[in-house]
Amino acid sequence: MTERRAGPPSGSFADRTAWARNLRTPLREFMRTETGGAVVLLAATLAALVWANADASSYERVWETQVSVRFGGAGLSQGLREWVNSGLMTVFFFVVGLEARREFDMGELRDRRRFALPLAAGVGGMVVPVAVYLAFNAGGPAAHGWGIAMSTDTAFALGVLALVGRNFPARLRTYLLTATVVDDVIALAVIATVYSGDVALPPLLLAAGILAVTVLVRALGVRQIPVYVVLGVAAWAAVQSAGVEPVVVGLVMGLLTYAHPAARDDLERATEVFRLFREQPTPEFARSARTGVAAAISPNERLQLLIHPWTSYAVVPLFALANAGVTITAGFLGRAFTSTLTLGIVIGYVAGKPLGILGSSWLVTRASRGRLRPPVGWAAVGGGGAIAGIGFTVALLIATLSFTGARLEEAKIGVLSAALGATVVTWVVVRATALLPPRRRLRALLGTAESIIDLAAPVEPERDHVRGPANAPVTVVEYGDFECPYCGRAESVVRELLADHGDVRYVWRHLPLNDIHPQAQLAAEAAEAAAAQGRFWEMHDLLLDRQDALRPRDLVRYAGDLGLDVDRFRADLRRHTGAGRIAEDVDSADLSGVSGTPTFFVNGRRHVGAYDIATLSAAVRGARKRAAVGS
Numbered sequence: 062m063t064e065r066r067a068g069p070p071s072g073s074f075a076d077r078t079a080w081a082r083n084l085r086t087p088l089r090e091f092m093r094t095e096t097g098g099a100v101v102l103l104a105a106t107l108a109a110l111v112w113a114n115a116d117a118s119s120y121e122r123v124w125e126t127q128v129s130v131r132f133g134g135a136g137l138s139q140g141l142r143e144w145v146n147s148g149l150m151t152v153f154f155f156v157v158g159l160e161a162r163r164e165f166d167m168g169e170l171r172d173r174r175r176f177a178l179p180l181a182a183g184v185g186g187m188v189v190p191v192a193v194y195l196a197f198n199a200g201g202p203a204a205h206g207w208g209i210a211m212s213t214d215t216a217f218a219l220g221v222l223a224l225v226g227r228n229f230p231a232r233l234r235t236y237l238l239t240a241t242v243v244d245d246v247i248a249l250a251v252i253a254t255v256y257s258g259d260v261a262l263p264p265l266l267l268a269a270g271i272l273a274v275t276v277l278v279r280a281l282g283v284r285q286i287p288v289y290v291v292l293g294v295a296a297w298a299a300v301q302s303a304g305v306e307p308v309v310v311g312l313v314m315g316l317l318t319y320a321h322p323a324a325r326d327d328l329e330r331a332t333e334v335f336r337l338f339r340e341q342p343t344p345e346f347a348r349s350a351r352t353g354v355a356a357a358i359s360p361n362e363r364l365q366l367l368i369h370p371w372t373s374y375a376v377v378p379l380f381a382l383a384n385a386g387v388t389i390t391a392g393f394l395g396r397a398f399t400s401t402l403t404l405g406i407v408i409g410y411v412a413g414k415p416l417g418i419l420g421s422s423w424l425v426t427r428a429s430r431g432r433l434r435p436p437v438g439w440a441a442v443g444g445g446g447a448i449a450g451i452g453f454t455v456a457l458l459i460a461t462l463s464f465t466g467a468r469l470e471e472a473k474i475g476v477l478s479a480a481l482g483a484t485v486v487t488w489v490v491v492r493a494t495a496l497l498p499p500r501r502r503l504r505a506l507l508g509t510a511e512s513i514i515d516l517a518a519p520v521e522p523e524r525d526h527v528r529g530p531a532n533a534p535v536t537v538v539e540y541g542d543f544e545c546p547y548c549g550r551a552e553s554v555v556r557e558l559l560a561d562h563g564d565v566r567y568v569w570r571h572l573p574l575n576d577i578h579p580q581a582q583l584a585a586e587a588a589e590a591a592a593a594q595g596r597f598w599e600m601h602d603l604l605l606d607r608q609d610a611l612r613p614r615d616l617v618r619y620a621g622d623l624g625l626d627v628d629r630f631r632a633d634l635r636r637h638t639g640a641g642r643i644a645e646d647v648d649s650a651d652l653s654g655v656s657g658t659p660t661f662f663v664n665g666r667r668h669v670g671a672y673d674i675a676t677l678s679a680a681v682r683g684a685r686k687r688a689a690v691g692s
Contacts, residue, residue, distance in 0.1 A: 099220020158315015589639025
């Protein structure tokens with residue numbers, strides 16, 4: 062009787078069977094949302110300019126409309142623009158705080174030694190533009206607006222970088238994001254201390270007390286999001302009453318929201334309640350299943366998934382619509398571009414930002430004697446510094462806090478012009494880099510910094526199961542489960558990858574998900590029993606090809622088909638001879654933060670995303686280039 066392989070499940074090459082740490086880092090989703098949101102932001106900016114120039118009185122009348130919120134005898138009344146700037150933008154900075162926390166807990170900054178470089182880049186990228194601005198305005202009536210030239214608009218900058226800097230490595234976006242998180246934190250501190258009004262101490266102390274209660278509630282393990290919403294709104298109202306710009310509350314609340322991998326116990330509870338719902342699909346079990354699944358994911362990741370699209374596609378574009386409207390005439394442009402206020406902003410961003418980021422990164426690299434260096438090449442750092450000259454959101458916010466009337470209009474045109482100039486400079490850097498000879502271009506883009514290695518247990522050829530040349534520059538490690546349908550789907554991709562790339566070494570490591578796949582452990586032990594007789598890969602291929610038949614008698618039959626010593630094979634299965642070897646793989650997967658099967662590592666770095674042939678091949682090509690530059 063011919064065995065038939067179970068057909069793979071429908072869907073893309075991105076599905077996995079979840080294990081003890083069902084963590085999918087939101088970094089790529091964050092980048093994708095930022096890029097898409099930049100398009101909406103640009104559209105809102107153009108709409109504001111068209112509206113202001115078509116009917117300036119209508120534009121101002123709408124945004125100066127008074128809106129009041131009252132609770133009993135207390136309340137707050139301010140213009141619609143102020144509600145957007147101080148209210149909705151608090152949500153935006155909450156997302157900034159979430160991403161900063163995620164970077165510290167699970168991102169590039171989890172290696173604390175790496176914090177020095179983006180910290181220096183962020184600080185240098187602020188100090189130099191401010192110095193340029195003050196060189197134009199020190200001692201003058203516009204000197205107070207120096208904060209306008211500080212901060213990068215992360216959403217706009219990453220979106221434009223995706224359009225004009227497609228040849229730059231993906232790691233530049235991560236580096237730029239990390240540096241701009243530092244940028245945003247410092248900018249919010251400046252807003253709270255420099256650009257706030259007269260500070261009333263009692264409500265400020267009340268706000269500090271509310272934040273202390275928030276820390277205590279979090280320490281007690283309270284997970285209900287509405288509790289934190291109430292505390293956050295109360296802190297916002299207290300800070301607003303104190304005369305401090307309240308958007309800083311959003312950043313603080315975001316920084317207090319931990320990001321962490323899902324705990325094994327939480328995932329097992331989620332699996333159990335879902336099984337109960339499957340057996341008895343009642344409303345009670347449905348609610349328990351939703352609660353159990355939500356509890357398994359860190360609040361940071363859940364909140365980013367929920368709120369980040371709203372800030373990128375609604376909050377920030379609405380802010381642009383409310384603040385970017387400038388009535389443009391020939392006379393106004395003539396006055397603006399001879400104004401030291403406008404020139405300080407434009408030159409500060411277009412020239413000062415790239416000089417600050419590039420120069421501070423170089424100084425840290427030199428001071429550390431190369432131990433700390435950017436994760437990309439210097440051309441990429443220069444391009445990232447140039448695009449960081451887009452200072453749209455925070456720059457406009459500080460402009461509205463610093464000026465009114467004609468000076469505010471000059472500041473706005475300076476911010477808009479700087480965004481256009483930064484885009485042009487970035488495009489010039491991209492074109493100049495493309496003219497370099499191929500090997501120098503690779504080095505200029507990729508650099509020579511060592512990557513963070515996510516794979517806890519290095520590959521050992523004497524121990525691991527390896528396919529491909531021993532001295533291959535690229536090693537792909539897969540943690541897999543012989544009963545996992547997604548591993549069966551991935552196997553054809555791996556075979557095609559090895560056929561297409563003769564310089565790739567492939568390693569299989571066991572991760573049998575016993576609570577989901579009852580035959581997976583014994584199948585892994587069968588592969589190890591075959592390995593004891595020198596036939597691991599033949600058994601590996603057979604098991605993945607016949608995932609619907611992995612019972613003991615099936616495994617013994619496969620041993621006979623492969624010409625193994627069946628008695629020895631059966632004895633090894635009965636004694637669980639390979640269990641210790643499999644347990645070592647499981648432990649290494651646990652230490653490496655593996656979230657499920659299949660999980661791939663390319664040259665020690667976790668591959669995040671789909672595992673179709675195009676995506677894996679792109680990861681292999683990138684690893685090969687980095688290996689070539691490093692050598």
